[in-house]
Amino acid sequence: MPVPVRKAIFPVGGLGTRFLPATKSMPKEMLPVVDKPLIQYAVEEARAAGIEEFIFVTGRGKSAIEDHFDHAFELQSMLTDRDKKDALKVVEATIPSPGQFSYTRQQEPLGLGHAVWCARNFVGMEPVAVLLADDLILNGAGCLKQMVDAYNEVGGNMVAIMEVSKEETQSYGVIAPGETKGRMIEVRGLVEKPKPEDAPSNYAVVGRYILQPKVFEDLARFDKGAGGEIQLTDALARQLGLQPFNGYLFEGTRYDCGNKVGFLEANIAFALDRPDMADAVRAFLKNYA
Numbered sequence: 001m002p003v004p005v006r007k008a009i010f011p012v013g014g015l016g017t018r019f020l021p022a023t024k025s026m027p028k029e030m031l032p033v034v035d036k037p038l039i040q041y042a043v044e045e046a047r048a049a050g051i052e053e054f055i056f057v058t059g060r061g062k063s064a065i066e067d068h069f070d071h072a073f074e075l076q077s078m079l080t081d082r083d084k085k086d087a088l089k090v091v092e093a094t095i096p097s098p099g100q101f102s103y104t105r106q107q108e109p110l111g112l113g114h115a116v117w118c119a120r121n122f123v124g125m126e127p128v129a130v131l132l133a134d135d136l137i138l139n140g141a142g143c144l145k146q147m148v149d150a151y152n153e154v155g156g157n158m159v160a161i162m163e164v165s166k167e168e169t170q171s172y173g174v175i176a177p178g179e180t181k182g183r184m185i186e187v188r189g190l191v192e193k194p195k196p197e198d199a200p201s202n203y204a205v206v207g208r209y210i211l212q213p214k215v216f217e218d219l220a221r222f223d224k225g226a227g228g229e230i231q232l233t234d235a236l237a238r239q240l241g242l243q244p245f246n247g248y249l250f251e252g253t254r255y256d257c258g259n260k261v262g263f264l265e266a267n268i269a270f271a272l273d274r275p276d277m278a279d280a281v282r283a284f285l286k287n288y289a
Contacts, residue, residue, distance in 0.1 A: 002155030005148055005210055006053060007122070008046040008129040011115035012039060013059030013106040018259060027062045029133045031263065034270050034277070038133040038257055039065055040094060046131055049144040054096065055122045056103045057115045069094055069101055110222075111229025116211070117219040125213045127151075130232075132207025136266050138273060139252025143208050147248045150184055151210050156244030157236060160208035161185065162254055166196045172204035173233035175247050187245040190237040192226045203247055205233065206254050212243060 016028025023031075029039040043054060056065060072091060079088040106118045116130055129144055137143040143160055151158050161175060176189030177200075189200055209232070218235040225231035239245060255269065256262035271281045 002152060003127055004050070005127050005129050005151065006051065007055060007126060008051045008053070008131055008144075009055045009057060009116055009119045009123070010039065010042060010046075010131055010133065011057045011106075011112060012062060012065055012133065013057055013109060013115055015059075015109065019263075025061075027064055028258075029062075030064050030068065031257070033136060033257070033263070033266050034274065037068065038136060040068070041136055042131045042133040043069070045137070045142045045144050046129060048142045049129070049148045051129060051144075052100065053122075054101045055119045055128075056101065057106050057118050058103055059106055059109065066103060069096060071095060111224075111227070111231055113219050113225075113230035113232040113235050114222070116232055117216060117230070120216045120219075123213060123216070127213065128211050130207075130209040130211060134256065134258035135207030136255045136257050136270075137206075137208075137250065137252045138255070138266075138269055139250070141251070143250045143252055143254075146183075146250050147208060147210055150246070150248050154184065154244050154246060156246065157187075157212055157215070157239055158210040158246050158248055159187070159205045159236070160250050161203045161247035162206055162249065163202050164204045166199065166202055169194055169196050169199035169202060169204060172206075173231075174199045174201060175203045175205065176200035177203055177247070183249045183251075185247045185249060187240065187247050189240070190233055192231045192233040203249075205247070208250070209236075211236075212239070214242065215239060 012029045014028060016023035019028055030037040076088060076091060102122050104118055106115050131144065147158055147160060170193050173190060173192045174194055175187045178186030178188040191200060215235050218238050222230055225234040255266035257266050271277045
């Protein structure tokens, strides 16, 4: 039986330059999709997958994330005084149990692999999940829950994958696939942002990972890859053959909220998924058909 996944890392140190000027004073992870910030969706997905400890790798100007997951005494007092019970429940639902959330800072933006390495002391010798809030996945069961259920059967390293067009492979880590078992595909190779003609498949890695602690030893080499950054994909590729390594072809729709069009599409999709909003949203969308 594999060691259970109890901890999750949330790399939230990015600058969010694509969303300037909105992100000049607000972390990109706090951008709202309908009425929740991106980071809250990621935390709720992790919690639904059984995660007990939440580790945030932050950067300068990210204090709003810490404030969001904390008591807001004046607001809570005001809602209590005005008997706004539903609103109070919404606020209180964002507050974790004491000690569940930890924060560490990535002083320099040296890549996703470096951000994950910065959380090593909080993880210890346990497997850990990694969730990128930019990758928002619409699915009732939750992408990470699907992965954890599969991981509990096979162990090892696991990445979430989806099919993309050949032209899009240059924007992703791409796996070389092996044996397929249901939604699990054996990973026999892993390449970061290959040219379309060099891509080993059209199975792209998206922002959900389950990592064994040995990957931290590899990340500690600080080898730079694509874009001159320390790539998590490269470190994972060097784990091939050491333990099981699978891609999980998750159920659900992924929205790339790291770009403006993907972010707008996510807002519409998540609004249409809400019974309290769907009819009104469909009605106004007819004006733009």
